[in-house]
Amino acid sequence: MRIQEITPIVLSSKEKGSATWASLMILVKVTTSNGLVGYGEAVPTLRVKPVFSSIQQVSKGFIGKDISVERNYHEWYKQDFYLTRSFESATATSAIDIALWDILGKELGAPIHKLLGGKFRDYVPVYANGWYKGCVTPEDFAREAKAVVNKGYKGLKFDPFGPYFDWIDQRGLMEAEERVKAVREAVGDEVEIMIEHHGRFNANSSIEIAKRLEKYRPLFMEEPLHHEDLEGYRRYRANTSLKVALGERLISLKETLVYLREGIVDVLQPDLTNVGGVTIGKKVVSLAEAFDVEIAFHNAFGSIQNAVSIQLASVVPNLLLLENFYDWFPSWKRDVVFNETPVEGGRVKVPDKPGIGVGVNERLIEELKVDPIALDVVEEPVWVVNGTWRRFS
Ligand SMILES: O=C(O)[C@H](O)[C@@H](O)[C@H](O)[C@H](O)CO
C-alpha cells in the first residue's frame, strides 16, 4: 500500500462560526494505491492560501511512500530544512500525518486509540470555548456562561480583555475583573473557569491582571504573554501563583522541550494540527508527563481536528481537559462527521470507528468545497471571538 494522492480541500459556507479565525476548514484527503482514504485537518486562520499551497508542496515528499508515519515525518524533516521553523509546513505535515493514521486504522480495522495501546478513559472531559460571541458587558458574559453550564459543561474558557493589546490600564483591568466576577457568580464555585489572554500582554500588564483575577480562582491563565516572550514568562512566574497554560503555537517536539524545561508551563496545550500530527503529538504528551505537566489539547478549528484530538485525549494519562467548540461550530462542521462526537454532560464518548473514529460525509465535502481565498483583515482581529473586541464602560 502506497500513498497515491494527497488533496488539500477548503470548506466554507455562509454559516460562520463564533470565530472568524475558524470560519473555514482545511482538509487533507489522502488516497492509497489500494483505494483506502484518510482525512486530516490543517490550521486555517489568516493563512488559508499559504497553508493550501504548502500542502501541495509537502505532498511531493509523501507521494509514492509506504505508510510508515515516523519514517515519513523524518524524511520530510530531512528534505524541507525549515519544517520546524515554518508554521505552514508544520500544519501541512501534521494534516497529512493525521490522514495517514486514519488510513492505518482503516487498514487494521481499529480506531487510533487502539493503535496507541488502548483507551485510558471511555469519556473525554471537555471545556467550552466559543460560547461568548457578541458578549461585551458583564451581564452578557453571565447570561451566556449560565447557558453553557445548563448544557452540562463543567468548565468554560473566555477572553475578558476586549480591545487591549500589549498593555492594560486601570479601565481595562476593571472591565476584565467585572466580566470574570460576573461569570464566576453566574456559574457558581464548582464550574472551572479558564482565562484566555490570546498571548497578547507584556510582563507588567499580565502580572497586574493575575493579581486582579486570582480571587475568582481560574483553573489556568492561558498564554498570558506573547508566545515567544520567554523572559517575560520567567518574570510572570516569579510574581504570580496562578497556573499557566500554553502550547497552541508550538510546532515541534524540541520546541516544546524548551518551554517545559523553562518551568513556565503547568498545562500544555499542544495542537495536533500543527505540532506534527499524531506522530509528534504522542511524543509531546509523553514529554509533558515526564515534566509532570498536564495536557489540555488546543482544539479550535474543525471536526476532523476534534475527532483525532478525542482519540489522543482518550489514551493520555496526564490529560486535564480537552478544549471544545463543538456546540458553537456552525452546523456544517458537525455534519462533516455525521454529528458523531456530541458533548453530553461535559464529556464526549470516545468513538470506536476505525482511524479517527468517525465517518466523513464526502457528499457534504463536495458541496462545501471552495477555492482558497485571502481573508479580509478588519479592525477586530480574527483570533478573538466575534463581537468581543469592545469596551463597555
Ligand atoms: O485557545 C484557543 O482556542 C485559541 O487561542 C484560539 O484558537 C481562539 O480561542 C479561537 O480562535 C477563538 O477566537
Ligand SMILES: [Mg+2]
Ligand atoms: Mg488560546
